[in-house]
Structures are given as C-alpha cells and as structure tokens.
Amino acid sequence: SAHPRATRTHLTSQNHPGRPRSPQDPSAQHRALPRKPLHTSHLEREMLGLYVSGHPLQGVEHALARQADTPIASILDGTVSDGAQVIVGGILASVTRRVNRNGEPWAAAQLEDLAAGIEVLFFPKTYSVVGVNVAEDHVVLVKARVTKRDDRISLIANDLVVPDLAQPGGSTGGGGQPGAGQPVTVSMLAARCSPERVAKLKDVLARHPGPQEVRLSLVNGGRKHLLKLDDSLRVTPSSALMGDLKALLGPGCLT
Secondary structure: OOOOOOOEOOOOOOOOOOOOOOOOOOOOOOOOOOOOOOOOHHHHOOOOOOEEOOOOOOOOHHHHHHHOOOOHHHHHOOOOOOOOEEEEEEEEEEEEEEEOOOOOEEEEEEEEOOOOEEEEEEOHHHHHHHHHHOOOOOEEEEEEEEEEEOOEEEEEEEEEEOOOOOEOOEOOOOOOOOOOOOOEEEEEEHHHOOHHHHHHHHHHHHOOEEEEOEEEEEEEOOEEEEEEEOHHHOEOOOHHHHHHHHHHHOOOOEO
8 A cells, every 4th residue: 555645753662563583594494474564654653753755665666566577465365376486576674694504605584565575585506696685675676486384485586686777867776875866875773763863864964955865774673674765855975975974873874
C-alpha cells in the first residue's frame, strides 16, 4: 500500500518485529522472514520532527520490477514452487556475514521490496563472486533458487547484480561518496536521535540546498533502518557539507 504523505513526526516507543536468527552454517535450516517489511512508516516515527517521505524504493520500484520476474510476496504465499529459479529485486535491509566450517566466507541477508521481505543466502561459491555488492542498503537484483523446508522459505542466491535504475536527472547507486545524482546517506545512532541533534541536522542540510536526495540510516545495535528524507531537505554535495555533517555526527557518519 502507498505510504502516506510526509508529515511531521514525533518520537514514539515501538516494538519492532524480530528478525530470524542467522544460520550458523550453510547446512542449517532457515525460517522465512516476517512478511512485514522493516522499512515502514512506524520507523519514521523515530525521526523526531524530521520530515520523512516514503520508502527508499519508491520512485524506482517500477524500473526494478521490470527487471525482476517474481514478487517476494508470491514466494512467501506458496505460489512459487520449491526449487524454482527466480529473479527478485529489492533493498538489502540487513546483511550478516559468516564463515563456514571450512573457513569460507558467506552471508545471510534480508531482501525487502515494498510489500514483503525474505531471507537470501549467499553461500561461499556465489559470495566469492558477488560479495562486494552484498551490502546493507544496496538496491539489487538477485537470481536465486526457492527452498522450502517445512514452514521455512528462503532463497539460495546464484547471482546478484546492481541494476541500472537511472532516472531523469540522476541515478540510484551504492555506498561511498555520492556521485552525480546519487543520494547522500548519513548514519546516526538511534540513541543519539534527540530533538536538538535532529534540529541541528536540519539546519546543516538547509545551509546546503540542492538537487540530491538525502537518506538517513538509523543505527540501533546491529540493525540499520534506512529513511528517505523529504525533498525539502535535498542538498548539493560538497566538501563543506561533508565537513559540517562530520562535525555534527562524527567522522563515520557518511556511508
């Protein structure tokens, strides 16, 4: 369902849905992730007075859907058979990196679209090829095999690509310093999200107005929640802006 129009929000106490435990090794069985995505409006209410608009995928969901062939919800509701090969698109809301008993790295990730979320397992052979792009907040397309064990549904990844989601006047990209058209992503500890600090962040952004979207990654323990800030808070990236953000939120605030 569509997100409501951006409104001024206030801090509220929320009970966030738990995430499934990451598997200890690739032979473990896995449980399907809860259907309710974590990137939803109740998280926006943590943003004390910040204007927040929509889900990070809003605006690119149609371009992403054209390159995928199966919605996540169709997999979770049993429409897709066990063993089927699918191409799914979404944002990597969390990534847990592991090492198996042979010392080989692999990862378990939560992939979310606008309607649902599912666990994706990147076992060592695949992870060795695509691991550089298995990162939180990356928008990706995953080719995978559906696996069902009792009531557990997950995806075994065969490949991952970062899709071309270029929109007129810009593009969506991964981490690092923002290039032309890429969002500026700022990290903040949820515990430090006070009215005073939020007001100062808004002041910093307002001093550097421009065309580029700003996203805020709220860090709460091992969880990160990515929020897209309202268009009124768009900025022009510059060394001065980056310096102001680092001075307010610390040197590690830019991702």
